[in-house]
Structure formats: structure tokens, C-alpha cells
Amino acid sequence: MEYKIADRSLAPLGHQKIDWAWRSMPVLNALKKRYEPLQPLKGVKLSACLHLEAKTACLLRVFKALGAEVRAAGSNPLSTQDDICAALVDSGVAVFSHHGMNADEYHENLRHTLAFGPTVIADDGADLVATLVTDMKELIPAVRGASEETTSGVKRLKAMEEQGILPFPIISVNDANSKYLFDNRYGTGQSVWDGFMRTTNSLVAGKVVVIAGYGWCGRGAAMRARALGARVVVTELDPHRAFEAVMDGNEVMTMAQAAPIGDIFLTFTGNIHVIRREHFEVMKDNAILGNAGHFDVEIDKNALADLAVKRDEARVNIETFTLPDGRRINLLGEGRLVNLACGDGHPIEIMDLSFALQLESALYVNEHGRKLENKLMDVPEEIDRRVMVVKLAAAGISLDQLTEEQRAYMADWRED
Ligand code: ADE
Numbered sequence: 497m498e499y500k501i502a503d504r505s506l507a508p509l510g511h512q513k514i515d516w517a518w519r520s521m522p523v524l525n526a527l528k529k530r531y532e533p534l535q536p537l538k539g540v541k542l543s544a545c546l547h548l549e550a551k552t553a554c555l556l557r558v559f560k561a562l563g564a565e566v567r568a569a570g571s572n573p574l575s576t577q578d579d580i581c582a583a584l585v586d587s588g589v590a591v592f593s594h595h596g597m598n599a600d601e602y603h604e605n606l607r608h609t610l611a612f613g614p615t616v617i618a619d620d621g622a623d624l625v626a627t628l629v630t631d632m633k634e635l636i637p638a639v640r641g642a643s644e645e646t647t648s649g650v651k652r653l654k655a656m657e658e659q660g661i662l663p664f665p666i667i668s669v670n671d672a673n674s675k676y677l678f679d680n681r682y683g684t685g686q687s688v689w690d691g692f693m694r695t696t697n698s699l700v701a702g703k704v705v706v707i708a709g710y711g712w713c714g715r716g717a718a719m720r721a722r723a724l725g726a727r728v729v730v731t732e733l734d735p736h737r738a739f740e741a742v743m744d745g746n747e748v749m750t751m752a753q754a755a756p757i758g759d760i761f762l763t764f765t766g767n768i769h770v771i772r773r774e775h776f777e778v779m780k781d782n783a784i785l786g787n788a789g790h791f792d793v794e795i796d797k798n799a800l801a802d803l804a805v806k807r808d809e810a811r812v813n814i815e816t817f818t819l820p821d822g823r824r825i826n827l828l829g830e831g832r833l834v835n836l837a838c839g840d841g842h843p844i845e846i847m848d849l850s851f852a853l854q855l856e857s858a859l860y861v862n863e864h865g866r867k868l869e870n871k872l873m874d875v876p877e878e879i880d881r882r883v884m885v886v887k888l889a890a891a892g893i894s895l896d897q898l899t900e901e902q903r904a905y906m907a908d909w910r911e912d
Contacts, residue, residue: 502594510583522890538563543614551847575836617642622649641861648790665868683842685716691839701725706758709765763794786834
């Protein structure tokens, strides 16, 4: 088997982490048990570009157990964990990734991951799909379909769809209820603060925390920041989201207003240069900046580097930029997603849901892809519901059922 990783001898530590995660993924366990005897992915070549950490390894091992030949690339140089890559290779997954890879290595790894001619794709950020569309068009006809994990990937795929170049049907896992209500909100809400705390060892209570973007991820991070005792400021473009942020107990202002008062800045917008030169110029000494969006574009790193007279590694994953007047601005994890670059990503129990959806979506496009249009589509409702029902059952939670009287009442218009 071809593969390209940092160090195979790291496998035992990787296996330990994967086994620990597997214990708290009841939905993925249940799906494996149900599908393994049927081998529904037999003959499938599956290319994945995902954050290569322990929970992802659980998903990739299930793909393999269901019969697929699996190749995987890491979807971010800093989220790739070398011990996990080694354990995956041990388990028969062909991995092309290492922690800290540069941009050329990253793109070469994507190409290796695709080179065997996949029939199904699992993407996080749409880099595999973008690579096929730009560089490896000859492989497109063999692909039945794909699934996309994240908001930023969906945004790129929508732009492709609008240009009429979406190459095959793609399921937006991100927009399923079982995904964004939990992964984006509670997953990001916890993992961003986990990454922040283990990297900085700083207090959150009493700090002014500036959250850029009040989508589901921003909402989650703001909610947890309030619970930690921070004074939370939200910046938004959308009037309804801005007012929702106010109703939730945050202050809302522009980034220009927030820049001079913030202690901690976190971006959740999916957009470019949300924090930029004019903001760095007025920030307090020792402000800490992190990004939670998929791409490292939300904080204008080049402008920060231009302004700085000195750059130092203050601690692992903290770079301090000293400005001419002596003020220091700290950037976490190179401005890459702070929860994965500075931590292990979302909690296990949350990724159990997201990866159950990824698995079901791969099965769905494998079975139905040829009959579907080249469009971005939602996770089928029955899959979204089933994943949640299994999760609830694993937690011992039962749902009420309608009585016959209630069913009849709901179907009628009369009120007598
Ligand atoms: N772990 C694996 N993939 C992840 C993702 N997209 N977000 C957070 N944690 C993850």
C-alpha cells in the first residue's frame, strides 16, 4: 500500500487515542454493526480529506470495515496528528499527510489521495472537489458523489454550482439538523475554548471576548464565553443575527469599535480579513487572536507581519508580533482553526453525530449517485432523523408518541 506520513513508529499512541474515542461514539458503533455484514462499500474507492485526528480515524476505519479501499489526506497542516496517521496506515488506510506540511506538500498529498480514481469522496473544506475540478478532471466521470462537512466547504460548492461546474452530486452534511445544531454550536462552543485554554493557560473570566460572526459556531463560542465569565462582544453584518446576539446577552458593535477594547478576538465568519491592519493598529497590548473558520484568511496575517518589528514564538502555537510602539499581538495556531490547530477538535460525542452523517451520506451517494443531478443536496431527512434517534437511544432517552386522539386533532381544522 502506498502512503506518505511522518513516522510509522508513532502508531501505538495513535491506536490508544482512537480506541478511547471509539468508546464514546455509539452511533458510529451501531452503524458499523449494522452495515459490516452487508459490505455495502465493497469495490468502492473512497478518498477523504478530513482533519486527521482520533475521531476521524474512527470514521475512516468504519469506511474500511464496510469494504472500501480508503485513501486520506489531512484537511489542515496543523490539525493532522502524526500518531493518528501512523495508526491509520497500520489499519490499512493509505494516508498522505503530516503535521506542519507546507502548501506544496499539502496539494501534492491531495493529488496522491485522488490518484487511484475515487468513486466516492468525503471532504471537509471542498479541497478534494476543487482539486478534481481544477487539476484532475479526467477522474471526475468515475465519481458517483461526495459529502461535505463544513460551512466554508459548502460556500465554495455553492459558488461552483452557481457557475454550473459542480462535477457530481454532493451532500451538504453541514446543513443537517443533526450536524449544525450540535457540531457547529456545542462542538465549536467547547472545542474553541479547549484549544484556547490549553494553549494560552489564560483566564477567560473578566476578559472582553470579541466574537466575529454570530452563526451557529459563533453562537456556541459566545454562549460558553459568557458561562466562563467573560464580557462578550459580537460583531455581525446581519441585522437579525445581531439582534439575536443582543437578546442572548452580548453587546454588539463594529470591529472598529471592538478592536481597542478586546482582550481575546475569535473569528467565525468564513470570510476574508475580518480583522485587519486598521484593527491591529488600535488593539491593546497583549491581545490574543484566534480563528475558528475553516481557512486561515479571517485574520489578515500578512498585514500583521508587515506592521510587526519583531516576531517570536511565545509558547507552542502562540506567535507574538511586536509593533513599533511596543504593543504585542498574539496569534494562535498561525490563524488556522484554533480548535484543531491548538486542540483535538470537537468533543468525541459530537463528532459521533457528524461522522455518522458522513458515513450515511457516503453510502447514499454510492447507491444513488448515478441517478442524482450534479447538485448540492441536503442529507435525506430520514437519515438525519435516524442518526438522532440512535443517539438518543444510546443515551437512554425515549421520545413521546402521539396518541390517536392527538393525531386526529392535528389533522383536523375544527375546534369543537
Ligand atoms: N474533528 C474532525 N473533524 C472536525 C471538524 N470538522 N471540526 C472539529 N473537530 C473535528
